Amino acid sequence: MMEPSVILLSVLFIFTAVVTCNQPKCDPRKDNVNRKCQKPCALEACKSKRKDCLCDGDCGLSCINKNMKCEPIGSIQYGEVTVLPYNKFAAIARYQCHEGYEIHGKHQRVRVCQGDGQWSLSPPECRININQSIQAKAECGKPPVVSHAHHDGEIYQTTFDIGSMLQYTCDTGNTGNTNDISRAWCVGAGIWVGPKMTCSSPGCPRPRSIDNGRVKEPFKNSFGNEMEYECNEGYFLTGRRMRTCLANGTWDGQEPSCETVTCQEPPKIVNAVHDGYDESSLYPAGRQVTYECIKGYRQNDGHPRAMCNGDGEWVGLSQFACGPVNCGFPVDIKDGWREGHMFEYQNQVKYNCKQGYKLHGDMILTCEADETWAGLVPECIPVECPHLNLPRYGTIIGSGNAYGTVLSFECMKGFKHVGSVERRCQENGQWSGDDVTCSEVNCGWPKPFYNGYLLGQKTSVGSVIFYSCDVRTNFDGSSFKSTCLENGTWSHPPPLCLGQCLIPSIPDATLNGQPDKREGVWARHGTVLNYQCKSGLVPDDTRPVRCNNGTWTSQPKCTPAACKGPPPHIDNGLRIFEGLKHTHRAKYICRNGFQILGITDHSPYLICLYGSWSGGTPKCKEFYCPNPAVEAPLENGIIYKRVNNGKFQFQKYITTIRHGTRLLFICDPGFIRKGPSGATCVNGTWSPSIDNPGTKCEEQNHPEFPKLWMAEEEKNSEIP
Numbered sequence: 065m066m067e068p069s070v071i072l073l074s075v076l077f078i079f080t081a082v083v084t085c086n087q088p089k090c091d092p093r094k095d096n097v098n099r100k101c102q103k104p105c106a107l108e109a110c111k112s113k114r115k116d117c118l119c120d121g122d123c124g125l126s127c128i129n130k131n132m133k134c135e136p137i138g139s140i141q142y143g144e145v146t147v148l149p150y151n152k153f154a155a156i157a158r159y160q161c162h163e164g165y166e167i168h169g170k171h172q173r174v175r176v177c178q179g180d181g182q183w184s185l186s187p188p189e190c191r192i193n194i195n196q197s198i199q200a201k202a203e204c205g206k207p208p209v210v211s212h213a214h215h216d217g218e219i220y221q222t223t224f225d226i227g228s229m230l231q232y233t234c235d236t237g238n239t240g241n242t243n244d245i246s247r248a249w250c251v252g253a254g255i256w257v258g259p260k261m262t263c264s265s266p267g268c269p270r271p272r273s274i275d276n277g278r279v280k281e282p283f284k285n286s287f288g289n290e291m292e293y294e295c296n297e298g299y300f301l302t303g304r305r306m307r308t309c310l311a312n313g314t315w316d317g318q319e320p321s322c323e324t325v326t327c328q329e330p331p332k333i334v335n336a337v338h339d340g341y342d343e344s345s346l347y348p349a350g351r352q353v354t355y356e357c358i359k360g361y362r363q364n365d366g367h368p369r370a371m372c373n374g375d376g377e378w379v380g381l382s383q384f385a386c387g388p389v390n391c392g393f394p395v396d397i398k399d400g401w402r403e404g405h406m407f408e409y410q411n412q413v414k415y416n417c418k419q420g421y422k423l424h425g426d427m428i429l430t431c432e433a434d435e436t437w438a439g440l441v442p443e444c445i446p447v448e449c450p451h452l453n454l455p456r457y458g459t460i461i462g463s464g465n466a467y468g469t470v471l472s473f474e475c476m477k478g479f480k481h482v483g484s485v486e487r488r489c490q491e492n493g494q495w496s497g498d499d500v501t502c503s504e505v506n507c508g509w510p511k512p513f514y515n516g517y518l519l520g521q522k523t524s525v526g527s528v529i530f531y532s533c534d535v536r537t538n539f540d541g542s543s544f545k546s547t548c549l550e551n552g553t554w555s556h557p558p559p560l561c562l563g564q565c566l567i568p569s570i571p572d573a574t575l576n577g578q579p580d581k582r583e584g585v586w587a588r589h590g591t592v593l594n595y596q597c598k599s600g601l602v603p604d605d606t607r608p609v610r611c612n613n614g615t616w617t618s619q620p621k622c623t624p625a626a627c628k629g630p631p632p633h634i635d636n637g638l639r640i641f642e643g644l645k646h647t648h649r650a651k652y653i654c655r656n657g658f659q660i661l662g663i664t665d666h667s668p669y670l671i672c673l674y675g676s677w678s679g680g681t682p683k684c685k686e687f688y689c690p691n692p693a694v695e696a697p698l699e700n701g702i703i704y705k706r707v708n709n710g711k712f713q714f715q716k717y718i719t720t721i722r723h724g725t726r727l728l729f730i731c732d733p734g735f736i737r738k739g740p741s742g743a744t745c746v747n748g749t750w751s752p753s754i755d756n757p758g759t760k761c762e763e764q765n766h767p768e769f770p771k772l773w774m775a776e777e778e779k780n781s782e783i784p
Contacts, residue, residue, distance in 0.1 A: 102126035144160050267287065413429050419491055449466075
C-alpha cells in the first residue's frame with residue numbers, strides 16, 4: 065500500500081497544477097496534430113469579442129470561444145471521475161479507482177477539455193490489482209474545521225471511509241477567496257487532504273443621511289444588524305423604517321425619504337360648510353379652516369374653526385354642530401284639524417276639514433329658513449252641491465243642496481225613469497248616482513216567430529197587438545193578443561206556430577187509432593203515428609213516430625221480422641248459426657253413427673224467414689248394422705263381438721248394433737279362414753262387407769307327406 069506521505073504529496077501536486085494551468089506560458093503548435101485546431105493567435109489578438117487567445121495543448125495559442133463546453137464525461141466502473149471546472153475549456157477530468165483496483169490506459173488518470181470540444185485521450189479503465197494484497201480498510205476521523213464555514217457531511221458523523229469527499233461552504237454573511245480549495249478527501253490512514261480556504265465578513269458601509277431626517281444612533285453595520293430611520297418634526301417617513309445588513313455587504317431594501325406632513329380633507333359637519341376648499345385635497349400642517357351653517361340652520365354649540373397639526377390630524381372642532389331653525393306653533397282652524405308636530409326647518413303640517421266641510425286655502429304649510437310658515441292658512445267652509453234641474457215629464461221629491469241632502473225622482477205615467485232614482489249630496493260637493501231623465505215607455509215589436517205574423521199598429525203603453533199562425537200550423541201560446549204594459553214589456557209573449565205533418569202511405573201496414581188518422585190527412589204537431597205491420601213484418605224503427613213542427617221524427621216502414629230465439633236444439637248433434645236476422649241460416653251436424661232427418665230438400669240448414677225458423681224439424685237418428693249371425697252366418701266358425709277386456713259370441717237375437725261395434729271371425733278347428741279377420745259397424749254398414757264376398761271357413765288339408773322309402777316293386781315299375 066502507498067505510504068501516506070506519498071499520497072499527500074501527489075494530491076498537493078494535483079491542486080497546484082489546477083491553480084497554475086492558466087499561466088500565459090504555452091508551447092508552439094506542433095506539426096501533425098491528430099485533431100482539429102482553432103485559428104492560431106498571439107496573446108489578445110483574436111478579432112471576435114466572444115473568443116480569447118488561450119493555450120490549447122498541442123495546438124498552441126488559439127482563438128477559443130469563451131462559452132465553449134465539452135460533452136459531459138461518462139462515469140468509470142469501479143472508480144470515480146472529478147471534473148473541474150465543469151466541462152469548460154481546459155477543464156481537467158481526474159480518474160481515481162476504488163481500493164483494490166488500478167488505472168489502465170494512456171496517461172492513466174487525467175483528460176483535458178480541448179478547443180475542438182472533445183476530451184483528450186481515451187477514457188481509462190479500473191482493473192483489479194491482482195498483485196496488491198487487500199488490507200483492512202482504513203478510516204478517517206473527524207474532518208478539518210474551517211472558521212466561519214461548514215461542510216455537507218453529517219454533523220454527528222465521526223468516521224469516514226477512504227475516498228469520502230466533503231464540500232465546504234462559507235457561513236451566511238461570510239465570503240471566501242476565488243483561489244480557495246473548498247473540498248476535503250479522506251485518502252487513507254486517517255489523513256484528510258484539504259480544504260484550503262478562508263471565510264470572512266466584510267460588513268456594510270455606513271449609510272448616508274436623508275433630507276429632513278437621520279439614522280438613529282447608535283447602530284452596527286456588521287452582518288445581520290439593523291438600522292432605523294427617523295424624520296424631523298413636521299415630516300413623515302415614506303418607505304421602510306428598518307434596514308438589515310446582508311451577507312453580501314449591502315443594506316436590504318431602498319433608502320426611505322421624509323415628506324411634509326399633510327392632512328386629508330377637513331371633517332364633514334352635517335348641515336355645515338367650510339372655507340378651505342382648494343384644488344388639492346391635501347392640506348399642509350398649520351392650515352386652518354372656518355365652518356358656517358347652511359341656510360335654514362344655526363350653530364348650536366362648539367367652536368367653528370379647525371387646524372391641521374403636525375401629526376396630520378384636524379383639531380379644534382370641539383362639539384361644533386348646526387341645528388335647524390324653528391318656525392313656532394302653527395295656527396289652528398275651525399271645523400278642522402292639523403297633522404304634524406315637528407315645527408323645524410323643512411318640516412310640514414297638513415290641514416284637514418270635518419265631514420261636510422271643504423278646505424279653502426293651502427292644505428300644507430312648510431317651515432322656511434326665515435323661521436316663518438310658507439303658504440296661506442286655510443279655512444273650512446260647508447260643502448254644497450250644484451242645484452239639480454227638474455227632469456222633463458218628471459218631478460223631484462225633496463229640496464236643498466247642502467251636504468247630506470237626499471233628492472228622489474218620479475216620472476209621469478207612460479214614461480219610465482232613466483238614471484238614479486235617488487241622489488245624495490256627497491263630501492266632495494258632487495251628487496251621487498247619474499243624471500235623471502224620463503223617457504216614453506215603448507215595448508217595441510216582439511221578436512219574430514216562425515210560421516206566423518203580427519196584427520197591430522203601435523207599441524206604446526196600452527197598445528194591443530194580435531198573434532196569428534199560417535195555414536196548416538197549430539197555435540201554441542198563452543193568448544192571441546198582447547198589451548204593452550207601463551214597465552215596457554208585453555203582457556203575453558209571442559206564440560209558437562207549429563207545422564202539421566201529412567200522414568204517409570205505409571206499405572204492408574195498417575194505421576191504428578182514431579178515424580181521422582188516415583193516409584193523406586194532416587196531423588197536428590205532437591201527433592204519434594201508430595201502425596201495425598203484416599204478419600212476418602215489424603216496424604223498421606222501434607221508437608215512436610211523432611210529428612215535430614211539420615216533420616215526422618222517422619220514416620215509418622215495415623221490414624221482415626227477425627227470429628225471436630235461436631234455432632231448435634238437436635240431440636246427438638250440434639247447431640251452428642250466424643244470427644237471428646231475416647235470411648240468417650243455422651247448420652246442423654250429427655255425431656258419428658247418426659244421420660240428419662227432418663229437414664226438407666235434404667239440406668243441413670234451417671233459414672230464419674219472417675220471424676221463424678223454416679226448413680223442417682231436424683233430428684239425428686242413430687244407424688244400426690244388421691246382425692251378422694242372421695244376415696251372413698259363418699259356417700264352420702263363430703262370430704264374436706269384441707269388447708275392451710275380451711270377446712263374446714254374437715247371438716242372433718241382438719238387434720241394436722251401434723256404430724263402432726267390432727266383429728271377430730274365428731274358424732272351427734280343422735278349418736282355415738279365408739277373408740278379413742273381422743269387421744266394424746260404420747254408419748249402419750259393416751266395413752269390410754261381411755257377405756260380398758265376406759269371410760269363409762274352409763276345410764284345412766295337410767300337404768302330401770314325402771316318401772322316405774320306396775318298395776322295390778315301385779322302383780321297378782318306374783323303370784321303362
